[in-house]
Amino acid sequence: MKELSGKKLAAEIKAWCVDEVKKLKAETGSSPHLLVMQYGEDAASKAYTNRIAKNCEKIGIEFEYQQFKDDPDAFLAKLKSANQDPEITSIMVQQPLPDELKDSLEMINPKKDIEGITSASLGKLFAGYETLVPCTAEACMEILDYYEIPLKGQRAVVVGRSNIVGKPVSILLQQRHATVTMCHSRTRDLKAELQNADIVVAAVGRPKLITAEMLNEDSIVIDVGTNFVDGKLIGDVDFDSAAEKVKMITPVPGGVGTVTNQVLMRNIVKSFKNLH
Numbered sequence: 001m002k003e004l005s006g007k008k009l010a011a012e013i014k015a016w017c018v019d020e021v022k023k024l025k026a027e028t029g030s031s032p033h034l035l036v037m038q039y040g041e042d043a044a045s046k047a048y049t050n051r052i053a054k055n056c057e058k059i060g061i062e063f064e065y066q067q068f069k070d071d072p073d074a075f076l077a078k079l080k081s082a083n084q085d086p087e088i089t090s091i092m093v094q095q096p097l098p099d100e101l102k103d104s105l106e107m108i109n110p111k112k113d114i115e116g117i118t119s120a121s122l123g124k125l126f127a128g129y130e131t132l133v134p135c136t137a138e139a140c141m142e143i144l145d146y147y148e149i150p151l152k153g154q155r156a157v158v159v160g161r162s163n164i165v166g167k168p169v170s171i172l173l174q175q176r177h178a179t180v181t182m183c184h185s186r187t188r189d190l191k192a193e194l195q196n197a198d199i200v201v202a203a204v205g206r207p208k209l210i211t212a213e214m215l216n217e218d219s220i221v222i223d224v225g226t227n228f229v230d231g232k233l234i235g236d237v238d239f240d241s242a243a244e245k246v247k248m249i250t251p252v253p254g255g256v257g258t259v260t261n262q263v264l265m266r267n268i269v270k271s272f273k274n275l276h
């Protein structure tokens with residue numbers, strides 16, 4: 001078994017960002033500027049925001065955070081003004097959102113949509129145009145490429161069909177000529193599907209849902225899960241048992257999540273470039 005660490009790759013992407021931000025500052029006199037908006041008190045959103053703030057600081061990206069509560073109109077007003085504001089080059093709206101504000105994700109200016117979650121961004125991805133791609137899906141592809149894992153003609157089984165990971169990663173894998181099977185909570189026999197997999201992408205958000213006995217010895221496993229259990233970060237794959245069996249597997253933490261953090265930074269740099 002080979003552990004597919006994301007640490008070196010993440011450091012490389014970060015170094016690229018640092019360099020690029022320096023160059024852009026010299027050329028334009030300004031720096032990328034991220035606005036993170038949160039509605040309500042979700043602790044995971046807060047923790048994620050703090051991590052993003054630190055990463056922005058290290059790279060030289062300006063960071064702004066606004067939290068709202070009990071005032072959906074103020075939230076919408078800020079989002080509208082941020083869409084127009086030339087100083088704000090990237091916008092991230094933390095999820096979850098209350099039902100009355102769910103549609104606001106669609107309002108994000110697609111040029112500033114660093115998570116690639118608007119239908120405009122996802123539509124471009126679907127059609128094969130260049131666009132900002134959801135960071136976690138892109139991080140999976142980066143890890144596969146970093147470790148030179150062949151994709152053409154390979155069988156990839158994606159477990160999970162979310163808009164931010166499962167669906168986009170399935171498109172990216174198909175673009176690279178993999179044969180993709182989508183599995184989810186209603187899949188009748190997940191083990192049978194996994195037996196055929198050259199590559200498994202686990203993105204369901206259920207701790208240790210996938211166990212060693214479900215996996216094939218020749219599989220390469222990309223674990224996207226970031227489940228907090230008793231204060232510990234646990235993947236969707238039971239790492240300890242799976243690691244003894246499969247060919248290669250990403251750890252949690254230190255795998256996809258580490259790369260995702262820096263792919264997000266790179267998307268902030270890209271959105272700045274697209275706007276300038």
Ligand SMILES: Nc1nc(=O)c2c([nH]1)NC[C@@H]1CN(c3ccc(C(=O)N[C@@H](CCC(=O)O)C(=O)O)cc3)C=[N+]21
Pocket residue numbers: 044045048051092093094095096115226233251252253254255256257258259261
């Ligand atoms: N619009 C939006 N996009 C999100 O992506 C989003 C969100 N809202 N709301 C909150 C949740 C929560 N979330 C996490 C991200 C990283 C870790 C995490 O633990 N990251 C580790 C990575 C660990 C590893 O190496 O795998 C770290 O940064 O150190 C957890 C949770 C994102 N979310």
